[in-house]
Amino acid sequence: MKYIDKLRNSGLRPTKQRLQICEVLFNTEKTFHFTINELEQKIKNKIDNKISLATVYNTVHAFEKKGYLKQIPINSNQTYFDTNVTDHHHFYDLKDQKLIDLENSDVGPINIKKKINGKRIKSVEVLVKLED
Template sequence: MTRVMEISSQERLRNSGLRPTRQRIALADLIFAKGDRHLTVEELHEEAVAAGVPISLATVYNTLHQFTEAGIIRVLAVESAKTYFDTNVSDHHHFFIEGENEVLDIPVSNIQIGNLPEPPEGMEISHVDVVIRLRHKSRR
């Protein structure tokens, strides 16, 4: 039986070039403990407070952006009022449920994207994000 060893938050931070401070480790533990997911700064701050981690909203914000720059999470902008952070950094797309502010993964194999425009001189496409907005069907 093969067992997959989960990487510790401290190792994850070191491997990405970030110094594993107490606050970064605590936030990484919270972020990655539940597997792949999407969360906002406010949601992570609430989780941290509930877990007894003394941390300001500004520190959570700054830390999430440091994690993004280090490549261990990615930013997902689905609406102008909220930014979501995604622990799944692989190529994939998203459903966004309007009114519920819920984000769900769509495997990249389920969508084919073609006829992309040529990027401007000296530029290259790093990745393509598709967000499909959903709403509940109206009852007639």
């Protein structure tokens, strides 16, 4: 199975639940954004057995820690995740509350001139808010 090695290689046991969540998250043409609630719905629609909400949270956090998912920095009552873990940015449509991908090439190079002593830049994320 294609996700067993992926999980093993990162020190996560390939359990039935994790493999099923992998199918939902990564076995798709396009990457996508989701909240935990939305993911739970997708899982329900795709599989027969039930996966506990706690497991969904655990798994998403484990995957995020391993770099298979990214949290999207946005103020919302729910946390948004992204299956696109490449460097890229987002539009946020304030009216429709929808996220839209912005490729790096859509934004151009960002040059952070300020340095903080003893700290390295881990990521640079741009959020472009849209209104009508």
